[in-house]
Amino acid sequence: MADNGKTRLTAADVVAGASTARAGKLGGNPYLPEIATAIEIIQETPNIKTLRLRFDDPAVQESFSFLPGQVGQLGIFGVGESTFAITSKPSEKEFIQFSVMKAGEVTKAIHNLSEGDKVGIRAPMGCGFPVEAWKGQRILYVMGGIGSAALKATIEYTLEHRSDYAGITILYGATAPENFTYQADIDDWQKRDDLELVLTIDRDCDGWQCDVGLVPHVLERMNPDPANTIAITCGPPIMIKFALMSFQKLGFTDEQTYTTLEKRMKCGIGICGRCNVGPKYVCVDGPVFSLAELKELPDEL
Amino acid sequence: MAIKYLSADQLPAFLSSLAEKTRVVAPIKTDGVVQFQPWAAGKDVELDVLLAKQSPKEFVFLQSETFLKFGYSMAPAAEDGEGEAESASESAIPCETVDVEALNEAPAQVIFGLRPCDARGFVQMDNVFGGYGGFYFDPLYSARREATTLLAVTCREPRSTCFCTAIGGCPAGHEGVDALFTQVKDGFAVETFTEKGEAATAFAGLGDASDAQESEAAEVKLQATGKVDVPFALEGIRDNLHDNIGGEGWHDLCMRCISCGTCTYVCPNCYCFSINDELVESTGERYRVWDNCFNPLYTEETSGHNPRAAKSNRFRNRFSHKFWYYPDKYDSLLCSGCGRCIMHCPTRIDIREVLRVMGTPVGTTPAQAIAAPAAECAAESTAAPPALPVEATRAAPASPDGKEA
Numbered sequence A: 001m002a003d004n005g006k007t008r009l010t011a012a013d014v015v016a017g018a019s020t021a022r023a024g025k026l027g028g029n030p031y032l033p034e035i036a037t038a039i040e041i042i043q044e045t046p047n048i049k050t051l052r053l054r055f056d057d058p059a060v061q062e063s064f065s066f067l068p069g070q071v072g073q074l075g076i077f078g079v080g081e082s083t084f085a086i087t088s089k090p091s092e093k094e095f096i097q098f099s100v101m102k103a104g105e106v107t108k109a110i111h112n113l114s115e116g117d118k119v120g121i122r123a124p125m126g127c128g129f130p131v132e133a134w135k136g137q138r139i140l141y142v143m144g145g146i147g148s149a150a151l152k153a154t155i156e157y158t159l160e161h162r163s164d165y166a167g168i169t170i171l172y173g174a175t176a177p178e179n180f181t182y183q184a185d186i187d188d189w190q191k192r193d194d195l196e197l198v199l200t201i202d203r204d205c206d207g208w209q210c211d212v213g214l215v216p217h218v219l220e221r222m223n224p225d226p227a228n229t230i231a232i233t234c235g236p237p238i239m240i241k242f243a244l245m246s247f248q249k250l251g252f253t254d255e256q257t258y259t260t261l262e263k264r265m266k267c268g269i270g271i272c273g274r275c276n277v278g279p280k281y282v283c284v285d286g287p288v289f290s291l292a293e294l295k296e297l298p299d300e301l
Numbered sequence B: 001m002a003i004k005y006l007s008a009d010q011l012p013a014f015l016s017s018l019a020e021k022t023r024v025v026a027p028i029k030t031d032g033v034v035q036f037q038p039w040a041a042g043k044d045v046e047l048d049v050l051l052a053k054q055s056p057k058e059f060v061f062l063q064s065e066t067f068l069k070f071g072y073s074m075a076p077a078a079e080d081g082e083g084e085a086e087s088a089s090e091s092a093i094p095c096e097t098v099d100v101e102a103l104n105e106a107p108a109q110v111i112f113g114l115r116p117c118d119a120r121g122f123v124q125m126d127n128v129f130g131g132y133g134g135f136y137f138d139p140l141y142s143a144r145r146e147a148t149t150l151l152a153v154t155c156r157e158p159r160s161t162c163f164c165t166a167i168g169g170c171p172a173g174h175e176g177v178d179a180l181f182t183q184v185k186d187g188f189a190v191e192t193f194t195e196k197g198e199a200a201t202a203f204a205g206l207g208d209a210s211d212a213q214e215s216e217a218a219e220v221k222l223q224a225t226g227k228v229d230v231p232f233a234l235e236g237i238r239d240n241l242h243d244n245i246g247g248e249g250w251h252d253l254c255m256r257c258i259s260c261g262t263c264t265y266v267c268p269n270c271y272c273f274s275i276n277d278e279l280v281e282s283t284g285e286r287y288r289v290w291d292n293c294f295n296p297l298y299t300e301e302t303s304g305h306n307p308r309a310a311k312s313n314r315f316r317n318r319f320s321h322k323f324w325y326y327p328d329k330y331d332s333l334l335c336s337g338c339g340r341c342i343m344h345c346p347t348r349i350d351i352r353e354v355l356r357v358m359g360t361p362v363g364t365t366p367a368q369a370i371a372a373p374a375a376e377c378a379a380e381s382t383a384a385p386p387a388l389p390v391e392a393t394r395a396a397p398a399s400p401d402g403k404e405a
Helices: A058-063 A105-111 A147-160 A183-191 A215-222 A237-250 B008-019 B085-091 B116-129 B139-146 B195-200 B211-227 B237-243 B249-254 B262-266 B311-330 B340-344 B351-358 B375-380 B390-394
Strands: A034-045 A048-055 A071-076 A080-085 A096-101 A118-125 A138-144 A167-174 A196-201 A229-234 A257-260 A288-290 B004-007 B023-030 B033-038 B064-074 B096-102 B109-114 B148-153 B179-184 B187-192 B273-280 B283-290
Touching: A048 A058, A048 A105, A048 A118, A071 A096, A071 A105, A080 A096, A080 A105, A080 A118, A080 A147, A080 B273, A096 A105, A096 A147, A118 B096, A138 A147, A138 A215, A147 A167, A147 A229, A167 A215, A183 A196, A196 A215, A215 A237, A229 A237, A237 A257, B004 B008, B008 B023, B008 B109, B008 B187, B033 B109, B116 B139, B116 B148, B116 B311, B139 B148, B148 B195, B179 B195, B179 B211, B187 B211, B237 B311, B237 B351, B249 B311, B249 B351, B262 B340, B311 B351, B340 B351
Parallel strands: A138 A167, A138 A229, A167 A196, A229 A257, B023 B109, B109 B148, B148 B179
Antiparallel strands: A034 A048, A034 A118, A048 A096, A071 A080, A071 A118, A257 A288, B004 B187, B023 B033, B064 B096, B064 B283, B179 B187, B273 B283
């Protein structure tokens, strides 16, 4: 049934008559990862690495597509899987990219990978940001630390479709200069004149020429006009909490304000039960939620 | 559908005929505990104890199930010659490969002697694993479920902890049941509801039931239905749980909970699971195991942040899941009223009390039992109204009909 792990198993393979069962997503075994190989590993910060991975099956690599904001399960056989935002450009055809902060068992093992090593990927999962519906509006990204990973693909998408959006502003904060991920991209963004970029660090240090201050404070100093603007935030939970309060203070409505959530996950497909916030599963109903949607849910973030 | 009759002394022969073709699972008493176990000739099926300690869900949704096997190996070096091995390994880039195999065994099996609430538990899990409403299809559970035939036995003597009729079930309910066996004098009246049930009961020892046996079975069902307590009104529970989400009551109710998770393991509907990997040298497996939402680690994140760190939040999650979150997704309930969680809770937490307190409108005192038996049961008791237990008859205005059926 399984041919080098590439063949998807269907219920019909194992039980006659099961093909009449309700048709489901993926049509096969949603627990079976696709094998991929690490082709490039970038040390972004002292504890964050970006991995570029290519599916071993060329047909899978070629047909792979995702929406900005969607996530995937990246796993190492023998250690386990964890959920990460897909950080490649949605138009990227050569590889799929994740950025991973070293924190627990799985992420430690991911950090130990070398180019050429094998991983398992189940992706894409969840809902992306409604980038189509945002056409014509200004987009304001407010992110901190590794939260940039969750917004990276969306930033890239809106930059690739720059003429569809009225403006793009990125406020990006980190504890210290060496903790900014995507330094190469930041250099590119700084050179663009169709993009406003504000970088901030928590405490001033020698040689730093951009802003100093916590992200919500800097955001309020920037005083962005909420008119025709979508505000998106991601970062540590405490930063998200205060950024959402700042948006409200600045006059952004709940419908204009978006974030993307993180939860402990196992199956990633809305079955195993743990990533719920009230009646919503972060893995299938999210991870993207508007503030209006979040306010409908129990306070279990 | 004509009702058949199987005499009690023919039961072992009937099960033997099934066991020739498939695995047969039945409630069997071992060391004083009744559990569903694989049946073999010579083992007595225990039907006098109403509920086996655990539901038979573990035969379809396994406690532990390996679904991937994998093995790492290094790609063979370009040269195989002994003397050149060293230089080959220096020049060639080491290339790791991993072979992954998906497992999904689904042996045909017949589960005999489960109760209608147990069968309804499978139907409720079918929604989750079967992709109801456009969600993902789980091939592991679904394959086993497809290969499983459920031969349920009517509950003659419901326990004081039973409340199936309060939530749309019935001691003789046939939701998810392939064939229903109702104990009558010296045997069983047998009704089939599906092709699987037909196939499983195609046994020479089954004859047509006599009129007397048919009416006795109807009477047994009627009597049993009347004996089931109706401890709360289902109507409005979902909305009231929603409105009570911040209620103080959760804190009070969960005080004596010790987060052991027993209620989730004995529940015929609880389906949460975890996934783990094991690796020994270069080969390993990925498996899923039952999990329980009362365990703080269930939601604890690597950072140490826990969205349900408080016991009251985890407690609230379980009951809200069954009567609010799940219904929102699957248009049904995640409880079939078997009462096992009440029987086995070491601190006597009672789901009926929880629903009475948190399932009533904000600011009102918990109502007494006010639901009517479900429509299905009511329909089967056309001749006379069911003899409701004293507590239930005392209850105030019955809702007009079995709302949830």
